[in-house]
Amino acid sequence: MGTPWDELTLTFSRTSMFPFFDIAHYVVSVMALKQQPGAAAVAWQNPLSSWFTAMLHCFGGGILSCILLAEPPLRFLTNHTHILLASSIWYIIFFCPCDLVSQGYSYLPVQLLAAGMKEVTRTWKIVGGVTHANSYYKNGWLVMIAIGWARGAGGSIITTFEQLVKGDWKPKGDEWLKMSHTAKITLLGSVMFTFQHTDHLGISKHNLMFLYTIFLVTIKVTMMITKSPLVPLAPLEDILSRMLFGWQQQIPSCEKKTETRPASNGPCSSASEAPVDAADDAKKKYAKKTE
Amino acid sequence: MGTPWDELTLTFSRTSMFPFFDIAHYVVSVMALKQQPGAAAVAWQNPLSSWFTAMLHCFGGGILSCILLAEPPLRFLTNHTHILLASSIWYIIFFCPCDLVSQGYSYLPVQLLAAGMKEVTRTWKIVGGVTHANSYYKNGWLVMIAIGWARGAGGSIITTFEQLVKGDWKPKGDEWLKMSHTAKITLLGSVMFTFQHTDHLGISKHNLMFLYTIFLVTIKVTMMITKSPLVPLAPLEDILSRMLFGWQQQIPSCEKKTETRPASNGPCSSASEAPVDAADDAKKKYAKKTE
Amino acid sequence: MGTPWDELTLTFSRTSMFPFFDIAHYVVSVMALKQQPGAAAVAWQNPLSSWFTAMLHCFGGGILSCILLAEPPLRFLTNHTHILLASSIWYIIFFCPCDLVSQGYSYLPVQLLAAGMKEVTRTWKIVGGVTHANSYYKNGWLVMIAIGWARGAGGSIITTFEQLVKGDWKPKGDEWLKMSHTAKITLLGSVMFTFQHTDHLGISKHNLMFLYTIFLVTIKVTMMITKSPLVPLAPLEDILSRMLFGWQQQIPSCEKKTETRPASNGPCSSASEAPVDAADDAKKKYAKKTE
Numbered sequence: 001m002g003t004p005w006d007e008l009t010l011t012f013s014r015t016s017m018f019p020f021f022d023i024a025h026y027v028v029s030v031m032a033l034k035q036q037p038g039a040a041a042v043a044w045q046n047p048l049s050s051w052f053t054a055m056l057h058c059f060g061g062g063i064l065s066c067i068l069l070a071e072p073p074l075r076f077l078t079n080h081t082h083i084l085l086a087s088s089i090w091y092i093i094f095f096c097p098c099d100l101v102s103q104g105y106s107y108l109p110v111q112l113l114a115a116g117m118k119e120v121t122r123t124w125k126i127v128g129g130v131t132h133a134n135s136y137y138k139n140g141w142l143v144m145i146a147i148g149w150a151r152g153a154g155g156s157i158i159t160t161f162e163q164l165v166k167g168d169w170k171p172k173g174d175e176w177l178k179m180s181h182t183a184k185i186t187l188l189g190s191v192m193f194t195f196q197h198t199d200h201l202g203i204s205k206h207n208l209m210f211l212y213t214i215f216l217v218t219i220k221v222t223m224m225i226t227k228s229p230l231v232p233l234a235p236l237e238d239i240l241s242r243m244l245f246g247w248q249q250q251i252p253s254c255e256k257k258t259e260t261r262p263a264s265n266g267p268c269s270s271a272s273e274a275p276v277d278a279a280d281d282a283k284k285k286y287a288k289k290t291e
Numbered sequence: 292m293g294t295p296w297d298e299l300t301l302t303f304s305r306t307s308m309f310p311f312f313d314i315a316h317y318v319v320s321v322m323a324l325k326q327q328p329g330a331a332a333v334a335w336q337n338p339l340s341s342w343f344t345a346m347l348h349c350f351g352g353g354i355l356s357c358i359l360l361a362e363p364p365l366r367f368l369t370n371h372t373h374i375l376l377a378s379s380i381w382y383i384i385f386f387c388p389c390d391l392v393s394q395g396y397s398y399l400p401v402q403l404l405a406a407g408m409k410e411v412t413r414t415w416k417i418v419g420g421v422t423h424a425n426s427y428y429k430n431g432w433l434v435m436i437a438i439g440w441a442r443g444a445g446g447s448i449i450t451t452f453e454q455l456v457k458g459d460w461k462p463k464g465d466e467w468l469k470m471s472h473t474a475k476i477t478l479l480g481s482v483m484f485t486f487q488h489t490d491h492l493g494i495s496k497h498n499l500m501f502l503y504t505i506f507l508v509t510i511k512v513t514m515m516i517t518k519s520p521l522v523p524l525a526p527l528e529d530i531l532s533r534m535l536f537g538w539q540q541q542i543p544s545c546e547k548k549t550e551t552r553p554a555s556n557g558p559c560s561s562a563s564e565a566p567v568d569a570a571d572d573a574k575k576k577y578a579k580k581t582e
Numbered sequence: 583m584g585t586p587w588d589e590l591t592l593t594f595s596r597t598s599m600f601p602f603f604d605i606a607h608y609v610v611s612v613m614a615l616k617q618q619p620g621a622a623a624v625a626w627q628n629p630l631s632s633w634f635t636a637m638l639h640c641f642g643g644g645i646l647s648c649i650l651l652a653e654p655p656l657r658f659l660t661n662h663t664h665i666l667l668a669s670s671i672w673y674i675i676f677f678c679p680c681d682l683v684s685q686g687y688s689y690l691p692v693q694l695l696a697a698g699m700k701e702v703t704r705t706w707k708i709v710g711g712v713t714h715a716n717s718y719y720k721n722g723w724l725v726m727i728a729i730g731w732a733r734g735a736g737g738s739i740i741t742t743f744e745q746l747v748k749g750d751w752k753p754k755g756d757e758w759l760k761m762s763h764t765a766k767i768t769l770l771g772s773v774m775f776t777f778q779h780t781d782h783l784g785i786s787k788h789n790l791m792f793l794y795t796i797f798l799v800t801i802k803v804t805m806m807i808t809k810s811p812l813v814p815l816a817p818l819e820d821i822l823s824r825m826l827f828g829w830q831q832q833i834p835s836c837e838k839k840t841e842t843r844p845a846s847n848g849p850c851s852s853a854s855e856a857p858v859d860a861a862d863d864a865k866k867k868y869a870k871k872t873e
Contacts, residue, residue, distance in 0.1 A: 070654040072361040077433040142659040368724040
């Protein structure tokens with residue numbers, strides 16, 4: 001890679017998230033909260049509870065990684081600038097007269113810009129999580145992956161758990177199975193950055209950050225424009241499932257035995273002709289998600 | 292303020308909670324547990340589980356603040372004196388023949404005395420929480436407020452969560468919204484003590500402790516005598532909601548827009564003529580509580 | 583006790599758990615997971631989720647004790663050897679063609695051997711937990727008991743909680759009461775080892791480990807061979823309940839009062855003629871368990 005390219009990626013990897021990208025992240029998170037049914041009513045009746053939920057949406061990933069590393073979950077409250085920023089955004093979005101913000105946000109270009117910038121912050125969070133976990137456990141690359149993942153995609157877990165406690169969300173056994181598209185991409189990124197951090201990838205960090213961010217943003221934007229869920233990881237998953245779990249299918253002799261495996265719900269039957277079905281299931285999941 | 296007054300408040304603020312006020316706190320908490328339906332039967336069938344629940348009722352606030360600060364939640368088990376005291380009170384209350392204790396407790400004066408002394412411990416807990424959090428984060432006044440609040444009123448959160456896990460309590464979306472009267476007063480106190488601790492209030496700590504305790508006890512006792520819920524904070528809440536969320540109502544042009552805000556349950560419609568209704572809702576809440 | 587006996591118990595107490603006993607523990611845990619309805623289907627659809635659940639089954643006790651002591655719950659991920667071992671066992675058990683492993687495991691002798699070895703690891707876990715807790719709180723013998731118990735029997739708590747979050751398990755009020763047979767034995771062991779550690783028992787640690795392990799294994803094996811639940815602790819519980827809660831029954835005068843105690847479900851009435859019933863209830867519980 002040439003010097004100008006390196007310069008570009010270096011300057012990119014040194015971009016500060018603080019004012020603008022964080023704002024985009026907060027806006028997208030709070031708008032996602034507001035679009036939940038009844039959220040606006042809650043904000044009017046009990047602003048404190050609504051504010052608390054909004055903070056969970058904005059800082060959930062950090063809170064989860066704090067819990068997983070046994071750090072004070074309240075630490076995010078010590079950064080008053082970010083709290084103030086997120087709170088004012090929450091206030092504007094929920095209490096702006098005539099819902100001006102919601103109307104402005106309803107235009108696709110605005111959404112695209114905000115979502116793209118939010119994806120950029122995701123890269124920074126993953127890198128931060130991996131580095132932070134490495135400061136705890138030198139060689140604990142599993143922990144590094146987990147923390148990077150938690151920082152990047154953990155917000156949804158925290159908010160889902162909060163909804164569970166509030167009773168807004170009744171879990172179903174297979175709900176848990178569905179790993180969202182974002183979670184998968186974040187996991188992939190966390191793995192890559194971990195291996196880069198342990199020098200198992202022959203690529204410099206700033207290059208990886210640049211490329212991974214491009215990857216994130218393009219996928220997000222394409223998914224938002226073409227409402228159809230493009231599934232960049234499906235082939236990868238397919239290959240993996242073939243490699244790991246597919247070869248059992250070459251032994252037809254014990255189809256019956258696998259049939260007799262204990263199973264309550266339908267999908268188990270698909271276990272006997274698995275990998276293709278697995279891919280199908282995956283597609284179905286995405287279809288469900290985007291409906 | 293004169294010297295005798297200062298002496299009074301100083302001696303008051305130096306009162307030790309240990310033998311008597313703690314006992315009152317344990318008695319009130321365990322009696323609250325026993326008055327839950329089926330609690331007595333549980334105590335007979337599985338004393339260990341009942342004892343554990345009683346400990347949660349007695350030390351819930353401390354446990355919650357420990358979790359929030361990533362300290363061992365089991366630390367409360369190291370203070371053997373308090374555990375022994377709470378356990379013996381639990382034993383006496385649940386297994387005293389002929390329910391003598393319950394009968395004695397059923398007299399209003401006894402209840403008033405116990406409840407009043409319990410409120411005194413609340414002040415001490417809030418102050419302890421604020422000071423403790425300050426030892427972690429020098430300027431983290433948000434954390435100080437949160438920890439003071441958790442110590443003072445967190446017991447109910449812990450026990451509610453335990454009931455959720457046990458399945459005794461099925462959460463409803465709006466259950467979560469109702470902030471109990473006590474929680475609000477405790478939050479107010481936590482805010483005041485935090486600002487006092489950061490020298491933003493021109494009042495010495497012992498005076499504030501004295502006045503706030505008087506405030507707590509009078510409100511509690513009045514609420515217990517006149518079964519009617521007097522709502523000292525309603526006007527404050529009303530003013531606040533007018534200041535923060537009321538001014539949108541001056542723009543009648545976008546009533547329709549606010550109507551069209553996504554909302555599942557009725558209350559959202561009340562959002563369009565909010566502040567007065569908010570106060571009404573609050574009153575309704577209290578009415579529900581005291582029925 | 584003579585020298586050969588001491589030598590025997592010493593060498594026994596110095597046995598390393600690592601390769602074989604841990605394998606047995608992982609096999610038993612993962613098989614228990616696989617025998618849950620639908621687990622196999624989950625493994626095919628979403629291997630990652632199934633792997634995560636398997637890890638919770640294998641390392642749940644350690645995770646719980648980490649949470650209770652405010653240590654990073656992810657620490658178990660740093661021991662790569664154990665993770666690799668457990669993961670490969672999970673992979674073999676779930677994806678072995680023709681379910682060879684399940685078939686091999688279906689023979690009683692194999693199950694007996696595996697279960698027996700798993701019980702051995704339980705002793706080691708309890709001792710480890712007690713010692714670890716003692717390094718935190720010198721005289722906190724309550725904490726030592728709790729941590730030893732959590733390490734030894736906490737896996738079931740963690741997995742139950744996971745099922746609750748996943749919605750596979752709907753809690754009922756009395757579910758929580760039932761303390762499993764294993765939990766009771768583990769609690770007894772944790773108490774004994776704690777008192778041994780604080781020198782309140784006149785027996786050396788290696789002897790206690792040896793005897794307690796024999797006790798565990800024999801009970802487990804007998805319970806598996808004679809499907810009938812033998813309840814070695816029932817008499818002990820009976821005596822205890824008589825001592826602690828039985829003497830109230832000598833005062834017949836206040837039967838009526840105890841009847842009037844608030845209670846939603848039937849069992850409360852049994853409170854008035856408690857201890858015998860308590861034993862019955864216990865037996866009923868075990869009967870339920872083994873059906």
